[in-house]
Amino acid sequence: MSDTKNFMFLNRRAPYGTIYAWESLEVVLIAAAFEQNVSLMFVDDGVYELTKSQDTAGIGMKNFSPTYRTLGDYEVRHMYVDKASLEARGLTADDLVQVEWEDWETEESVDNIVEVVDSERVAELLEESDVVFSF
């Protein structure tokens, strides 16, 4: 099983209210362990998954948002956020967590792999993917 594919995880839902976002993250971690090229895309309410300062104490749910910040350590190289979805919700890139990435072998590093992209680019990125996991 030496094949490497471009995996795109399309995250469309708010982090709480349903379990899709959380269980999606579990697939991301496994896919990265399979040494696939893993990217994430956040659209619609999915952009809330990356917002800073989440506090779930009032709803009795585990706050799993810190996991997103560790994805760079799992060799996730790209996290794209749909600009139109952000704007429609009154959010900007400043409201989102930053995710660092570093290649342990080459020491190449990127301060923040979270990138806001326009709708045209969203479509291109989905087109370029071999597999789209939609959550």
Added chain:
Amino acid sequence: MKFSIQVNEGPYQHQASDSAYQFTKAALEKGHECFRVFFYHDGVLNGTRLTTPPQDDRNIVNNWTELAEKYDLDLVVCVAAAQRRGIVDEGEAERNGKDATNIAPRFRISGLGQLVEAAIQSDRLVVFGD
């Protein structure tokens, strides 16, 4: 073409499992291959043998079992999702100290790696759910 199928919703509440079943059946009848059907999220609830729908309704769980028997389909239920929702086979009952099992015939419980492998090995991964 070699397909894999992901089912993200439980039976009856949502049409996803019916649609996935109809799609899989049609694809197999047309001579396509199905590498694996993977049940995730509430989709794992398709794998309990304890459902008893009214007699004049379709039996979704049995439909999957029968399709698997006919075509030797690999029906895989995600272990982490299954543990949350109470889908149990003998191994899980033993590991987690449960007093019963409910896994339907031809279903098996395994890890998310099976979904990732299915996506790698198949020409298309078709996802059913919202």
